[in-house]
Amino acid sequence: MDKHTAMKVFCRVVEKESFAATGRELGISTAMVSKYVAALEKELGTRLLNRTTRRVSPTDEGQYYYNRCSTLLMEMDELESSVTQQGQEPRGVLRLTAPMDFSVLHLMEPISLFQQQYPLVRIEVDLDDRHRNLIADKFDIAIRIAHLSDSTLVARKITQCRSGLYASPEYLSENGKPETPEDLQQHRFLFYSNLVQDRNYLVLHDKKGQKQRVRIPWTLAVNNGRALCEAAAQGMGIIQQPDFMTTDYLQQGRLQPVLEDYPPIEFNVYAVYQHRQFLPRRIMAFIDFLIEYFRNNQRW
Secondary structure (H helix, E strand, O other): OOHHHHHHHHHHHHHHOOHHHHHHHHOOOHHHHHHHHHHHHHHHOOOOEEEOOOOEEEOHHHHHHHHHHHHHHHHHHHHHHHHHOOOOOOOEEEEEEEOHHHHHHHOHHHHHHHHHHOOOEEEEEEEOOOOOOOOOOOOOEEEEEEOOOOOOEEEEEEEEEEEEEEEOHHHHHHHOOOOOHHHHHHOOEEEEOOOOOOOOEEEEEOOOOOEEEEEOOEEEEEOOHHHHHHHHHOOOOEEEEEHHHHHHHHHOOOOEEEOOOOOOEEEEEEEEEEOOOOOOHHHHHHHHHHHHHHHHOOOO
16 A cells, blocks of 8 residues: 555545545545555554545544644655755745735735746635634745734744724714723723624823723624725724734825824735745745845835
8 A cells, every 4th residue: 555645545534534535535445445545544543534425524533643743744744855956946825814915005016026036936815814724734935914812823023013003083073082091981992803802992101002892882893904994984983903004194185193102003015924844946936035125215
């Protein structure tokens, strides 16, 4: 039995939950797929898959074996890729997940410039403000704007942004401009729902730069930053948003800062990737390119 092939077949069966679908993808018969899995089970002396008429699922032992197998196969592929690409131009498919608004506003240009420099790299971008699982969803890189917690992942800082409070001139003219964080309790607040765990409180910095929580009466929660900025520009209330979202609104006079005497909250923008011994050159080349791009981007 070709152990390497059997492991690849088994992993695809787990991912596809089907012998037939795996066979169609790999160009082999369903019987051959079953033969590979049966040979693995015989060699290991344990049942790896539960089979029913509707679906295939791994046993506990099968799930453990799959987790280790998929990692080993990925490392083997990357090792071969890194060896064959030594001295060659970066190439292949790079899978990227990134926040929607940041990507629409600021990521498409560096991607375009990167591909002009490295035309053999194809990039698949998944825009999602939620944090996707790099390992389970098989992404090479995630762009994250956050204070990162400890993780088995590796993070490299690309740039940073600042999050401040903003409202429309019309709203402030009608409702008054807050002078202290406590004044916000008398105002309507609009929340970015993807990040805020408790919508009744807002995290701010006091004048000494120390974080404080202020109780806020919220009226609208939206899971999209551009929609939130537009709602504030329409006079619906006060928002807390990063500067890369609000710059155009400020220049157009549709929003203006609130509590300018209080320090904004700073966030780093990271490129996050799995800790691997052998990284394809396209991954490191792309991260290096982003860091250089934002370092030299005057608009940013």
